[in-house]
Amino acid sequence: MLRYLLNFFYPPRCSACIRRLPLDTNCHVCGECLARIEPLREPLCAVCGIPLGAELPGGNQWCPGCTQSPPHFSRARALTSYRSLDEEAQPVPSMIRRHKYGLDQSLGRALAECLGDRVPFVGEDYDVVIPVPLHPARLRWRGFNQAALLGGAIARRLDRPIEVATLMRVVPTPPQTSQDRRQRQLNVRAAFAVKRPQLVANRRVLLVDDVMTTGATADECARVLLRAGARRVDVFTLVRAV
Ligand SMILES: [Zn+2]
Ligand SMILES: [Zn+2]
Numbered sequence: 311m312l313r314y315l316l317n318f319f320y321p322p323r324c325s326a327c328i329r330r331l332p333l334d335t336n337c338h339v340c341g342e343c344l345a346r347i348e349p350l351r352e353p354l355c356a357v358c359g360i361p362l363g364a365e366l367p368g369g370n371q372w373c374p375g376c377t378q379s380p381p382h383f384s385r386a387r388a389l390t391s392y393r394s395l396d397e398e399a400q401p402v403p404s405m406i407r408r409h410k411y412g413l414d415q416s417l418g419r420a421l422a423e424c425l426g427d428r429v430p431f432v433g434e435d436y437d438v439v440i441p442v443p444l445h446p447a448r449l450r451w452r453g454f455n456q457a458a459l460l461g462g463a464i465a466r467r468l469d470r471p472i473e474v475a476t477l478m479r480v481v482p483t484p485p486q487t488s489q490d491r492r493q494r495q496l497n498v499r500a501a502f503a504v505k506r507p508q509l510v511a512n513r514r515v516l517l518v519d520d521v522m523t524t525g526a527t528a529d530e531c532a533r534v535l536l537r538a539g540a541r542r543v544d545v546f547t548l549v550r551a552v
Pocket of ligand 2: 355356357358359360372373374375376377
């Protein structure tokens with residue numbers, strides 16, 4: 311009843327398409343948007359998770375990029391893909407963009423609804439969930455870290471602890487729009503540090519971020535986590551640029 315009254319005065323809207331939701335709802339994403347979240351098309355690169363388009367000869371399921379310079383993480387997977395051309399038509403990217411500079415904390419719950427039972431990892435494989443951090447200055451400016459909200463949702467889903475004060479961003483990196491892979495690698499070099507190595511030593515880490523484009527950020531985070539003693543680093547992102 312209270313929810314109904316609250317919803318009556320503040321009509322709930324879908325976090326992705328902003329259409330009105332029923333007044334008696336406790337959801338943040340409409341059924342249509344949930345149904346439109348498309349998984350990446352198999353076969354995927356065994357390492358970075360990019361769609362390969364077709365089976366590669368000889369059973370080699372590594373993409374050319376991973377074959378040439380293998381990343382530090384073992385396996386990266388994403389909930390859905392991102393094609394910049396039709397962003398508005400894709401529920402998850404449009405939701406991320408809408409919340410990127412907003413203060414809406416309901417994003418965490420909307421993300422959890424989008425995940426549903428589609429997380430391509432199982433809890434037993436990991437000891438800790440670690441979100442890709444923002445630089446403290448950017449965090450103050452933006453008010454929240456989307457990767458941490460997502461990390462919280464994943465940690466609850468997998469029933470694993472989340473650790474947000476270990477991996478730190480020590481150098482602010484410029485927004486990574488319209489840069490190639492090489493430039494992005496240079497940008498993130500030395501941008502991260504592990505403050506309390508004992509919290510990652512000998513542990514299996516699931517690193518979580520909202521978007522993966524070239525994979526340079528995830529690769530650099532994995533590198534410093536492994537150097538700090540992590541046993542293995544896998545990566546989950548909400549969306550993957552294809
Ligand atoms: Zn919707
Ligand atoms: Zn790959």
